[in-house]
Amino acid sequence: MNDFAVNFFNLQILSRVWPSLLQGLMLTALLSVVIVPVGLAIGLSLALLNTLRICALRWAIVIYVDLFRAFPPLVLLIYVYYGLPFFGIDTDAFWSVVLALVLNTSAYFAEVFRAGIEGIPHGQIEAARATGLGSFQAMRYIVLPQAIRNMIPDLLSNVLESVKLTSLASAVTLPELLRAARLAQGNTVNATPLIAASVIYLAFLWPLVRLTTRLQRRTLAGQK
């Protein structure tokens, strides 16, 4: 039992590796802060372009969305990181992660936004247009505010997934929280850094999990 505490909950080790874990946490936060808004913006743009009902554009969007939803994000990341240098493009690990994860999450967000916008009854748009609003205004003031309210649970769970995905950055040696913990575990020959990193993830993500659970249950109950 004592052995267990020494190997997994060792405060001495923790205080030694704490600074590097914090640095890892900062990098994880930075990745999330870049990837989530950009993914949201691209996803929303794709969903809006989809409402223009231009046939070729719609097909292109469907292919983009299905392709990047079908692509395992880790495969995409490895492909970007090891593939781009063959083009003579210098790949920085950070921007490879950003590119790969933005492609992935924007596809998911596009799908959520599309479903949300299509869920608003057409009469709403017609009524808005009848009062003299332009099609952009109708979208901006009538459709989106209602759609986004309905989408919040799905958006939130996708944000959660995106933040979790940043841990893939460790595969291309970017020292975010997971990689920092791995390095610290290797250096100290002790599992405490891994436990500490898990606890840090939990501290930030558990509230989000609870929130999505509650919101999703509400939508499911309303759907019936």
Place this chain on the structure above:
Amino acid sequence: MQTFSSNFLNWDIVQNYLPDLLAGMWVTIKLSAIILSCGLIVGTGLALVRMARLKLLNAIIIVFVDVFRALPPLMLLVVAYFGMPYLGLRLTGFPIACIVLAGVLAAFTEELLWAGLSTVSVGQYEAARSTGLTFFQMMGYVVLPQAFRLIQAPLASRIIATTKNTALASVVAVPELLSQANTAQGYSGNATPLTAAALGYLIILLPMVVVARRLERAGATR
């Protein structure tokens, strides 16, 4: 353009590494099959156990589900793989990937199914029991089919996510498709094996994505 095709779509390289890549794909399919079946069964089991409403047991299930939903699957894999030796346990990557990823799927399945089960109206349960069905008959014939219908779309996308997550097993030295491709890419100094692997994943996953899209549409119009 020449360099693009020779570096990304080089048929000679594909031929060289095809046996490895196919072996990797087979491991990916085996991993997925084990993880999906175990995860769905355990998740369903947990949701049923939760229906017994035993306080302590439910608390344990909730903590398990929340932890496995909150932590990145790669973090869980790394903790299991690199933490276990400190307990004096040595397992290879394959069983660890199976256990961890099935655990993640079980957590999501339990969560979804529990929500579905609590949405099926009480009258359905009562009517089933009053016709003389036992608890398991009621669940099997009346309640579970309705609950699974309610959650089919999110469950389908979770199944897809789980299949994609098998690529994470490459991090714990399981010779699945991605890790085979990565090795081949390293040996050949050419990105073609990665293209081939990407195609392999698309072959496995695109049909699933198309079915999931159907289910989503079906769920939305109902």
